[in-house]
Amino acid sequence: EAGVTQFPSHSVIEKGQTVTLRCDPISGHDNLYWYRRVMGKEIKFLLHFVKESKQDESGMPNNRFLAERTGGTYSTLKVQPAELEDSGVYFCASNRRLLDEQYFGPGTRLTVT
């Protein structure tokens, strides 16, 4: 079984540009989560999808961030326009049921210059 995959592994963009991160969860996992780790701080929850619906987006920092999960499969996280403080590692995780282990992808390292 393939694990959670994320693309790209690393992105370097200039302030004001747009970036789209992609996450492919494990097949059959209805729950998909986005987390972010900024500058060596704690990993923080961003949002949670159940299939294509946003179940909890309480961790989204502001309206420059837009997450989608069309069709309930892969998810994208768009940052527009990017700011310097958006730099960090963005992790995606998935599980089949809420109380199951969350399986994490390798993360996307975003650098905004």
Add this chain to the structure above:
Amino acid sequence: AQSVTQLDSQVPVFEEAPVELRCNYSSSVSVYLFWYVQYPNQGLQLLLKYLSGSTLVKGINGFEAEFNKSQTSFHLRKPSVHISDTAEYFCAVSGGNTGFQKLVFGTGTRLLVSP
């Protein structure tokens, strides 16, 4: 809001020595507790979890953790570390007033094992 404290940002240790990575959490209600490990250039991997039952939890790679409700702690231990244990370790909690769908992480502890 729940929080997790990992007081040690970095723990250096010699190979074959024992190690303890400390984790304290704040919650007045029942929670689930987790330790994740991140090896270089890899994603987070679950080491072990406490949901209920025995307070001593055994995980992969010889790690174990003990849930202490009175001290709100969930310290991770290994009696003898290997070079390959060099990684960053994250303590996390779910449940309580933030719900079971999101994990609240500590800031991580880098374990550096040297020969």
